[in-house]
Amino acid sequence: MVLEVDIEAFAAARERGALVVDVREGFEFAAGHVPGARWIPLGMLAESLADLPRGRAVMVICASGNRSKAGAVLLTRAGFDVASVQGGVAAWSLSGRDLTVRTS
Structure with a gap:
């Protein structure tokens, strides 16, 4: 079973220095x-x-959270301290938080 976190828990973990992996x-x-x-x-x-x-x-x-679950399963099996973000980038954006756009 994979740990899933909501956007608020994700934001807090990110602020504490968690690595964010976008899959x-x-x-x-x-x-x-x-x-x-x-x-x-x-x-x-x-x-x-x-x-x-x-x-x-x-x-x-x-x-939206589906591929991140698969990635979190893989990382969990490899021994990482990992969680999947519920709602994904869509939920992050809908919460009013900024996105970075790659321009090059």
Whole structure:
């Protein structure tokens, strides 16, 4: 079972230094993402485990929460302290928080 957190718990974890991993596709990430999020598409997450810090909370986010659950399962099985963000980037944006848009 994967831990899921709502937007308020996610925002608090992010402020405490949790790593935010966005598992959406590149065009989605470029269109708008949580500031400071690290982009690792879900299909590349398994091969990117060595690049993720151990001993730091990881919050996995996607568009609405479905892909992030899959990513959180993978990371949980690999021994990470991880949670999936309910509602994803859509919920983040709907809560009135800013998104970063990649312009290049």
